Amino acid sequence: MSYEEYLRDIVLADDRFVVLTAENRAAIRNITDGLNGRFIDVGIAEQALIGIAEGSH
Amino acid sequence: MTEQLHEIKTLPLKESSMRVRKHIIRMAARGGCYVGSALSCADILVFLYAGFLKISKETFREETRNYFFLSKGHAVPALYAVFAEIGLLDPERLEHHLGTDDSIYWHPNTSIPGVEFHAGSLGHILPVAAGVALDCAMRDLPNRVVALLGDGELNEGSVWESLLVASARRLQNLIIVIDRNRFQANCATEELIPLEPLAEKFLAFGAAVRTVDGHDFAAIEKVFRDIPFEKGKPNVVIAQTVRGKGLPELENRADKWFCNYSEEEAERLVMKLRG
Numbered sequence: 001m002s003y004e005e006y007l008r009d010i011v012l013a014d015d016r017f018v019v020l021t022a023e024n025r026a027a028i029r030n031i032t033d034g035l036n037g038r039f040i041d042v043g044i045a046e047q048a049l050i051g052i053a054e055g056s057h
Numbered sequence: 058m059t060e061q062l063h064e065i066k067t068l069p070l071k072e073s074s075m076r077v078r079k080h081i082i083r084m085a086a087r088g089g090c091y092v093g094s095a096l097s098c099a100d101i102l103v104f105l106y107a108g109f110l111k112i113s114k115e116t117f118r119e120e121t122r123n124y125f126f127l128s129k130g131h132a133v134p135a136l137y138a139v140f141a142e143i144g145l146l147d148p149e150r151l152e153h154h155l156g157t158d159d160s161i162y163w164h165p166n167t168s169i170p171g172v173e174f175h176a177g178s179l180g181h182i183l184p185v186a187a188g189v190a191l192d193c194a195m196r197d198l199p200n201r202v203v204a205l206l207g208d209g210e211l212n213e214g215s216v217w218e219s220l221l222v223a224s225a226r227r228l229q230n231l232i233i234v235i236d237r238n239r240f241q242a243n244c245a246t247e248e249l250i251p252l253e254p255l256a257e258k259f260l261a262f263g264a265a266v267r268t269v270d271g272h273d274f275a276a277i278e279k280v281f282r283d284i285p286f287e288k289g290k291p292n293v294v295i296a297q298t299v300r301g302k303g304l305p306e307l308e309n310r311a312d313k314w315f316c317n318y319s320e321e322e323a324e325r326l327v328m329k330l331r332g
Binding site: 040042055 | 174180181182183184185186187188189190191192195214215218219221222225226
């Protein structure tokens, strides 16, 4: 199972999970399909990513 | 306690603000606090907790509340004094400011009921507030999220990163209030890292911006009534404030950021407070 598939399974199994990335999509470039919008790409903004992850959990 | 809450809603906000300022100055004794910074945002906090946030002793954990984050954490005496006003905090605890027997300290921490998130390291709260706003938007919840930032902390890159994201995600439920007192620590902002033209910077990052006198309750109320300012845009309120507001000998002084008074000096200053 790929990292991408594993991550998708986690998100789909529990609606508290959201995938966040700071535009590091290489290993998860196909993951947006089927996540029902629970995918957020904040752009190249790692500082914001950490705070947003905390605030949106 | 319920009576205190009732009081802040019915008596003029100015009277509440005066009580808050007295608490702040008294917290500047016994080890000191960032008194100039707390006084500049006191009126904004009084306004927010008097009604806009829908937070009271009974409702501060309710999911229907609006969220408030104090990003300029060193101004926490203003927050705790307002908590005392609405009955969230026993005012006697303010007497133990900095004591080892209490968690009232120079920066907010979540062991104090009503504090949503700890703060103090500048620039870290807007990303968190944007995350909460994003979560509310994704779940289609009506809650609003208010973050109060100092103007000095706008030097931090994380502020602008998160504003880009807030604009991209069309977070019109996010309200960023800038306590524009024009000082950071012991420097004037415009002499160290100039911020002007500030409204234009926020506009360029995709926010809707209003500027208001941060000590005029009627003007503040009018601005907040208009939120969201524009559909699909995060809201920025630039509150023009005075560092040390209420004490003429402290106002607009670069050297009056952190003050440590004797009890006698603090009481002398309390007597000189003006509305």
